[in-house]
Amino acid sequence: GAGVSQTPSNKVTEKGKYVELRCDPISGHTALYWYRQSLGQGPEFLIYFQGTGAADDSGLPNDRFFAVRPEGSVSTLKIQRTERGDSAVYLCASSLFSGHYGYTFGSGTRLTVV
Amino acid sequence: ELKVEQNPLFLSMQEGKNYTIYCNYSTTSDRLYWYRQDPGKSLESLFVLLSNGAVKQEGRLMASLDTKARLSTLHITAAVHDLSATYFCAVGTYKYIFGTGTRLKVLA
Numbered sequence: 001g002a003g004v005s006q007t008p009s010n011k012v013t014e015k016g017k018y019v020e021l022r023c024d025p026i027s028g029h030t031a032l033y034w035y036r037q038s039l040g041q042g043p044e045f046l047i048y049f050q051g052t053g054a055a056d057d058s059g060l061p062n063d064r065f066f067a068v069r070p071e072g073s074v075s076t077l078k079i080q081r082t083e084r085g086d087s088a089v090y091l092c093a094s095s096l097f098s099g100h101y102g103y104t105f106g107s108g109t110r111l112t113v114v
Numbered sequence: 115e116l117k118v119e120q121n122p123l124f125l126s127m128q129e130g131k132n133y134t135i136y137c138n139y140s141t142t143s144d145r146l147y148w149y150r151q152d153p154g155k156s157l158e159s160l161f162v163l164l165s166n167g168a169v170k171q172e173g174r175l176m177a178s179l180d181t182k183a184r185l186s187t188l189h190i191t192a193a194v195h196d197l198s199a200t201y202f203c204a205v206g207t208y209k210y211i212f213g214t215g216t217r218l219k220v221l222a
Contacts (some may be wrong), residue, residue, distance in 0.1 A: 037156075
C-alpha cells in the first residue's frame with residue numbers, strides 16, 4: 001500500500017482481556033517495527049522484524065506482549081491479560097532496509113484499558 | 115544506556131522569529147533523525163542526518179549534526195503558525211531512541 005496502515009485506530013478493552021493490533025507495512029518493506037507512545041512522551045521501541053523473524057524483541061515489556069509476522073508482511077501485536085498501564089498509542093513503522101535511512105510510521109492504534 | 119535529551123521541552127514563539135531546538139545524546143551515533151508530530155497524529159519524517167557535519171534544509175527548518183559533540187540542532191527561521199507541532203529527535207540504526215520531544219507553539 002501507499003503507507004503504513006494500522007487497525008483498529010482506537011481500541012477500548014476491559015482489564016484482563018486479550019487484544020490484537022494489526023499493522024500492514026508499505027509494500028516491499030522488509031523491516032517492520034512496533035513502538036509504544038505514552039501521553040507526552042516520545043515513542044519507545046518494542047520489537048523489530050526483518051522479514052518473518054523478530055530480529056530484536058528487547059523492548060517488549062513482559063511476556064504478556066507478543067508479536068508475529070508470519071509471511072513477512074502484515075504483523076500483529078498481541079497483548080494478553082491487559083492492564084491499565086498498557087494504555088498508550090501503539091505505532092507501527094516500516095522501512096526498505098534496516099532503518100538506517102529512516103522509516104515511515106503508521107497512524108497508530110490508541111489502546112485504552114478500562 | 116543511550117539517552118536522548120531535547121531542550122527546550124516547550125517553546126512558545128511569535129511568528130516571524132527564529133529559534134533553535136537542541137538534541138543531545140549520550141553515546142556515539144553517526145546518524146540522527148528528526149520527526150514532527152501533530153496532536154493526535156503519527157510521526158512525519160523531517161530529516162535524516164547520516165554523518166558528522168550533515169546539514170539539511172526544508173523550507174523554514176534546517177537541521178545539522180555534530181557527532182563529536184553528540185549534538186543536533188533544528189533551526190526555525192521566521193516561524194509561521196503552521197509549524198506548531200511537537201518535534202522529536204531520535205538516534206539509532208534499526209532501533210531508535212527518541213527524545214522527549216519539544217512542543218512548539220507559534221503565536222500569530
